[in-house]
Amino acid sequence: MESVDILIKNANxxxxxxxxxxPRTKHEMGQLSIMPHGSIAINDGTIVAVGNDVRVTAEQVIDASGKTVIPGFVDPHTHVVFAGSREFELDMKLKGxxxxxxxxxxxxxxxxxGQTRKASVPQLLKESTRRLDTMLAHGTTTCEAKSGYGLDTKTEVKILQTQNTLNQRHPIDIVSTFLGAHAVxxxxxxxxxxxxxxxxxMPAIQxxxxxxxxxxxxxxxxPKQSQRILEQGKTHGxxxxxxxxxxxxxxxxxxxxxVxxxxxxxxxxxSTKGLREMANKGVIGVLLPGTPFSLMMSEYASARTMLDLGVSLALATDLNPNCWIENMQFIVQLACVKMNMTPxxxxxxxxxxxxxxxxMQHTVGSLEKGKQADVLVLDCPSHKFLPYRVGVNLVSTVIKKGTVLYGSKQP
Ligand SMILES: [Zn+2]
Incomplete structure (x- = not known):
């Protein structure tokens, strides 16, 4: 019998x-390909078998009876590297x-x-690592990170270098985005x-x-300035x-x-016209319901209209000092409760x-043979608990590239 590093067995x-x-859209987004009583074998950081009849011996066996196993969350829009905090604004927001x-x-x-310009690289690394640790503990195994709190070349480079260092040092895979044009x-x-x-x-950060x-x-x-920036960005790859x-x-x-x-x-x-053009060109709509939530707005993006038009939708936290959300489970909850998306x-x-x-869909985002072993065990019998049992961390085990990072060894 084949021997592997980890076997997660008998997931509800x-x-x-x-x-x-x-990218999936319309009815495809509701198709999760759920395997009842499924098992998954992991070796050398890769998924080597998925099925109902996985026959292997494993160094570590995780019994997922009564639990749900899902791919690690991917958070495709964050501003995770920044210095300081803005909790003092909350009272002002509440006063209108x-x-x-x-x-x-x-x-x-x-x-x-101002805070980010003043911050040293070690300080930025320390503050951002704490947030990444929290993200990982709540099931995020891959994220995007944007610069944009520098607004000068020196600081934009400093932020992107910090992100690259974090990508090397932290278990979460971090993909960098240059957002020099975050504000004027x-x-x-x-x-x-x-x-x-x-x-x-651009020449400095490419x-x-x-x-x-x-x-x-x-x-x-x-739109004209934005187009100039994005077209020029393309020439830098x-x-x-x-x-x-x-x-x-x-x-x-x-x-x-x-573009x-x-x-x-x-x-x-x-506009409907703009969304239709996105659907035709296969541009993914990344919805950030944490942002209107944090800004105390009543209006959320029209996910149902977008799905009807054939736009593929993704969800992200938009983690930033004005929307400090590290937990993708909360975003799933908001997507269901505020935007009428199904679980x-x-x-x-x-x-x-x-x-x-x-x-990155060729390496992460689903549980398939040959993909990177980024796997979560949820302490609930169905994925429908994610938007249903709120305010707690349902992730009991986080496996990143085949390494158990959170969660206990099963008896
Ligand atoms: Zn943003």
């Missing part, structure tokens, strides 16, 4: 997400102060930019700053990032992503389709489609 639900290896009021009183993004620095206009992003930053992102929004970067239509519809969704972005994120106010659709969006939003 083994949620494999097996299927086609391209607008984001602009908060900005004028020294809060908002420029507060974080004070005392500069957007055109001047766009030139700096293109002429000065080897440090996989993706290029831009905050396309009214009073930030216009950076794949476009975009923060689109979060506050008003500026045509961000359509621009994502035009061939891998994803367009937020999409609260996108199955939300789970596809938080795993397989999220991997697609990072171009």
């Amino acid at each position: 639900e083994l949620v494999t997400l097996q299927g086609k290896n391209t 102060h607008s984001y602009m009021d908060i900005l004028q009183q020294g809060g908002g993004i420029f507060y974080t930019v 620095p004070k005392a500069m206009n957007a055109d001047e700053y766009t030139n700096i992003v293109i002429d000065e930053m 080897k440090l990032a996989t993706f290029c992102d831009v905050f396309c929004e009214e009073s930030v970067f216009t 950076l794949i476009p992503k975009i923060h689109a239509d979060e506050i008003i519809d500026t045509g961000g969704a359509a621009l994502a389709a035009k 061939g972005a891998i994803s367009a994120d937020h999409l609260l106010r996108s 199955a659709e939300a789970l596809t969006a938080a795993t397989f489609n999220a991997a697609c939003a990072l171009g």
Whole structure:
């Protein structure tokens, strides 16, 4: 009998997400390919067998009776590297102060930019590692991380270098995005700053990032400036992503389709026309329900409309100082409760489609033979408990690349 490192056996639900290896949409998002009483064998960090009749001897056996086994969560939109915190803004928000009021009183993004510019690399590593540890303990095994709290070349490079170091040191796989165009620095206009992003930053960061992102929004970067940045990014080998239509519809969704972005994120106010263009071009919609939640808004992205139009959806935390959420389980809960996604659709969006939003679906996002062994054991009998039993961590075991990082050895 073959000998392997780990055997997880007899899961009440083994949620494999097996299927086609391209982004899923419409009814496909509800198809989890669940194997009742399934087992999964892991060797050398890779899944070597999945099925109901896996006959191997294993160094470690995890009995998943009564439990649910799913792929590790992929969080495809975070701003995990930043310094300081902005909890003081909460009282202001509760009193009804607008984001602009908060900005004028020294809060908002420029507060974080100031803190991040001042922070040493060891400090950034320490603060970000704590967040990554929390993410991992809640089941995130792969994430994206954006720069964007530097807004000057030196600090943008510092953030991206920190992300690359974290990727080497931390168990979570971290994919980097250059978001120099996160905001326009004070005392500069957007055109001047766009030139700096293109002429000065891009040559300096091109080897440090996989993706290029831009905050396309009214009073930030216009679609024209955003297009310039993303097209120029492509010449440096950076794949476009975009923060689109979060506050008003500026045509961000359509621009994502035009420049061939891998994803367009937020999409609260996108037009039907723009969403249709995304669906036609296969641009993934990354929805971030934690953001309106943290901003105390009542409106969430129209996930059902997007699914009807054929947009493939992924989910992410948007972890940042204005939306400090490290837990993808909470995002799945918000997706169901606030955006009417089914538990199955939300789970596809938080795993397989999220991997697609990072171009990583060939290695992670589903439990299939030959894929990286990023596996979670949930302490509940069905994936439907994820949006149902809220406020606790349902992840009892986290396996990353075949190593058990959280969770006890089974008796
Ligand atoms: Zn963001």
